[in-house]
Amino acid sequence: MFISGNALNLLLNLDNMKTLRANQKLEQIIADVEKKGLEAPKLIDDLKELREMALLEQDPLVVKSLRLTYEFLQENECFDVEAQYEEDEEGNEYPIEIEDKDNLLYFLNLLKNAEHKINREEIKDYRSALKLELY
Numbered sequence: 001m002f003i004s005g006n007a008l009n010l011l012l013n014l015d016n017m018k019t020l021r022a023n024q025k026l027e028q029i030i031a032d033v034e035k036k037g038l039e040a041p042k043l044i045d046d047l048k049e050l051r052e053m054a055l056l057e058q059d060p061l062v063v064k065s066l067r068l069t070y071e072f073l074q075e076n077e078c079f080d081v082e083a084q085y086e087e088d089e090e091g092n093e094y095p096i097e098i099e100d101k102d103n104l105l106y107f108l109n110l111l112k113n114a115e116h117k118i119n120r121e122e123i124k125d126y127r128s129a130l131k132l133e134l135y
Contacts, residue, residue, distance in 0.1 A: 022053035023112075030108050037101040038079060044070045062114050065123055068130035069107065075134065079104040083122070083129040 029050060032040035040046075051066035073079060081103060082095035098106070107126050110119045 019053065019057060022050065022057060025050050025053060026108065026111055030105060033101060033105055033108065038073065038077070038104065044074055047073075059114060061120065061123055061127065062111060065107075065111075065127045065130070068127060068134060069104075072130050072134060079107075081107075081126060081129045081133060083107075083126040 025046065029040075029043070029046045032043065032046070047066055047070040051063055051070070054062040054066060069079075072081065079100040084096040084098065084103075084106070085093040086096050087093050107123075110123050110126075113119050114123060
């Protein structure tokens, strides 16, 4: 029996959210944001739906991060969250300036492999930054 690379990836689900349905939803959201940016139709509703899927997957970090993301988008109509930093030679950290669309795409792509240690740390950074901005 021959299984294509795409089919194998879908069966194994190694590099994305845990369920095929959540993976497909995440890919659809990313594609919409790539095309339309933050003005993507139904972006907030799609993020809410993805959050419900993350609830079923029982990943509290992803659930909370998604909720804070759509709340931030609703409240600010932008995604100027300072969650990524670069360090100079002296160890001082400075926020990296990223356009809203690219910032959101970066965050969404972290979710593709949310269980990876480094991605998880960056998702936590986004969660913390969003909480600071919102509350």
